Amino acid sequence: MSVHPIDLNFMGLAGSICCYMVPHSGGVALVECGPGSTLPALEKGLAAHGFAIEDVTDVLLSHIHLDHAGASGWLARQGARIHVHPAGASHMLDPEKLLNSATRIYGEAMHTLWGDFLPVPEDQLFTVQDGSTININELSFLALEVPGHANHHHVYFLSDGPDRVCFSGDIGGVRLQGAHHIRLPMPPPEFHLELWRASLMRIQAQPITHIAPTHFGLFNDPQWHLAAVWRALDEVETWIDQIMPQDPPIEELVARFLDWTTQRSQVEGLDQSLVEAYEAANPSPMSAYGIQRYWRKHRHPA
Ligand SMILES: [Zn+2]
Structure with a gap:
């Protein structure tokens, strides 16, 4: 290689x-x-x-x-x-x-x-x-x-x-x-x-x-x-469909997304050092912001 x-x-x-x-x-x-x-x-x-x-x-x-x-x-x-x-x-x-x-x-x-x-x-x-x-x-x-x-x-x-x-x-x-x-x-x-x-x-x-x-x-x-990656997209879509119709304020959205991400990590058996490494490589709050933008722009335009 x-x-x-x-x-x-x-x-x-x-x-x-x-x-x-x-x-x-x-x-x-x-x-x-x-x-x-x-x-x-x-x-x-x-x-x-x-x-x-x-x-x-x-x-x-x-x-x-x-x-x-x-x-x-x-x-x-x-x-x-x-x-x-x-x-x-x-x-x-x-x-x-x-x-x-x-x-x-x-x-x-x-x-x-x-x-x-x-x-x-x-x-x-x-x-x-x-x-x-x-x-x-x-x-x-x-x-x-x-x-x-x-x-x-x-x-x-x-x-x-x-x-x-x-x-x-x-x-x-x-x-x-x-x-x-x-x-x-x-x-x-x-x-x-x-x-x-x-x-x-x-x-x-x-x-x-x-x-x-x-x-x-x-x-x-x-x-x-x-x-x-397909499974992760399906899972996040299910989460978006559950959470986003309530359009929670961004602080709440960040907290809930972080909770969900942590839960997903536990289900998939990640140890704590890997959880932290994933969070450093791909900070969850950034994705919560991206989900809100996607929802408002493409799924539920005001
Ligand atoms: Zn990038």
């Missing part, structure tokens, strides 16, 4: 955010690059395989959320080409709007969490169309558009000898190492249950041997994994 996860040790936590390194004859390609705050860990991870930042020729972004894409402007300045969904491109050229809305969420903690998000120089930015192939020397990545978590989201497929890897970004859910447990990151403003299901069907139509979510690492049981 020539796909190597690099642990970006986000906020000192192992196994929370990764990016993937794929060597080729002219250097290395990365799928995701993590936020600006984890560049030292990226550099260390590359060095462990005998590479340096200057060897990064290309960065393929699943989507532009800070934990996936924040370091790309800096990497572009070191020479990397940045590949992104067309709907994310303007934010990469000028991240101000993206950063303003993130600052409303994270406030004072913004810089500690995410570091610098520099704009990508225009001649380093390449937009990726649905169904297109990105060729990097002998590597060939197929891109498919998969909304549901974010509208500007792609997954990438790479054949690697007898294996075929799906880099699933956030649409394949969050699954931490050592766990048979999937959680869905459902942030505002674009979480959309029906689009998510349609995206999952597109992924399931592809033959794959491995699934590689950004949170976290390679898994060799993609059938189990994708079926568990």
Whole structure:
């Protein structure tokens, strides 16, 4: 297997955010690059395989959320080409709007969490169309558009000898190492249950041997994994149908969602350290906000 996860040790936590390194004859390609705050860990991870930042020729972004894409402007300045969904491109050229809305969420903690998000120089930015192939020397990545978590989201497929890897970004859910447990990151403003299901069907139509979510690492049981994402979508829909018609105030909604998430973890037998790790990789309040937005916009417009 020539796909190597690099642990970006986000906020000192192992196994929370990764990016993937794929060597080729002219250097290395990365799928995701993590936020600006984890560049030292990226550099260390590359060095462990005998590479340096200057060897990064290309960065393929699943989507532009800070934990996936924040370091790309800096990497572009070191020479990397940045590949992104067309709907994310303007934010990469000028991240101000993206950063303003993130600052409303994270406030004072913004810089500690995410570091610098520099704009990508225009001649380093390449937009990726649905169904297109990105060729990097002998590597060939197929891109498919998969909304549901974010509208500007792609997954990438790479054949690697007898294996075929799906880099699933956030649409394949969050699954931490050592766990048979999937959680869905459902942030505002674009979480959309029906689009998510349609995206999952597109992924399931592809033959794959491995699934590689950004949170976290390679898994060799993609059938189990994708079926568990379906189950998680069904469960959250049942919960939404029970809770949202009452349209509880956001504080109550956050508390109830957190309770439900905790219950789900207990049923699935997670130990306390994994519960905390999942919460760090995919904070429940963010999904409660996303569910409220989805409900008000798509299911019960006022
Ligand atoms: Zn995301």
